[in-house]
Amino acid sequence: MKVLLIEDDTFFREFYSSKLQQTGMEVEMAADGEEGLAKVAKVKPDVILLDIIMPKKDGFEVLQSLSESPSLKKIPVIVFSTLGQDSDVEKAKKLGAVDYINKSFFDFDKLKSKVVAFGKGK
Amino acid sequence: MTDIDLSSYKALYLQTARQYVSDIRQAVEALKLNPSDDSAITKIYISAHSLKSQSIMMGFTQIGQVCMLIEAKFKPLREQQSTVSPAIIAALNDTVTVATVTMDSIEKDNKEQDLSSIISTWGQL
Numbered sequence: 253m254k255v256l257l258i259e260d261d262t263f264f265r266e267f268y269s270s271k272l273q274q275t276g277m278e279v280e281m282a283a284d285g286e287e288g289l290a291k292v293a294k295v296k297p298d299v300i301l302l303d304i305i306m307p308k309k310d311g312f313e314v315l316q317s318l319s320e321s322p323s324l325k326k327i328p329v330i331v332f333s334t335l336g337q338d339s340d341v342e343k344a345k346k347l348g349a350v351d352y353i354n355k356s357f358f359d360f361d362k363l364k365s366k367v368v369a370f371g372k373g374k
Numbered sequence: 375m376t377d378i379d380l381s382s383y384k385a386l387y388l389q390t391a392r393q394y395v396s397d398i399r400q401a402v403e404a405l406k407l408n409p410s411d412d413s414a415i416t417k418i419y420i421s422a423h424s425l426k427s428q429s430i431m432m433g434f435t436q437i438g439q440v441c442m443l444i445e446a447k448f449k450p451l452r453e454q455q456s457t458v459s460p461a462i463i464a465a466l467n468d469t470v471t472v473a474t475v476t477m478d479s480i481e482k483d484n485k486e487q488d489l490s491s492i493i494s495t496w497g498q499l
């Protein structure tokens with residue numbers, strides 16, 4: 253399972269990548285939306301974990317760009333949410349995100365099950 | 375998170391959290407010169423957002439709450455390209471001071487300082 257993690261925060265990037273790698277998943281990372289879009293095309297991940305609030309291109313812009321590509325729009329995108337971001341999650345879902353994970357309340361089993369479920373279903 | 379996980383990630387948390395506090399400090403200095411500085415407003419918004427998320431995950435809920443209040447205040451400022459008031463700039467100054475002390479407390483004793491006063495300040499703005 254190949255995961256692309258698009259997340260500007262160093263702490264969460266390191267934390268989530270290490271947790272996913274411990275399960276045997278291959279993890280590619282990008283630190284902003286622009287870098288993320290470049291890597292999607294290159295890496296062709298099974299699943300994308302996408303932060304919403306980022307400098308340069310934010311998560312919404314990434315989702316919009318992915319939806320405009322016939323090949324890339326098939327890749328399932330799970331967005332990261334935090335407290336106070338319910339409306340952002342709804343907006344992300346309208347732009348094509350398949351699910352969300354609240355990154356402030358880490359639940360590894362939930363993360364892994366969502367990544368596996370959506371990654372296999374692609 | 376277990377105690378083992380907390381200690382494993384505390385150093386990383388402190389490194390990134392202190393960077394966010396530093397970023398906010400620099401942005402506040404920019405706002406003192408120009409209260410409409412879009413770049414500074416965005417920097418504060420994103421820094422508060424990120425520091426909120428990782429603080430809550432690490433169990434440092436007071437810092438998380440302060441950052442959530444700052445994020446909520448700065449989201450419309452960013453969207454509407456507004457001017458930051460002197461009261462908000464003063465609150466940010468105080469926040470940077472208490473956040474710096476709190477980071478030191480977390481490093482030394484694994485716990486936050488009492489942030490109820492700054493939380494109340496932001497709640498009233």
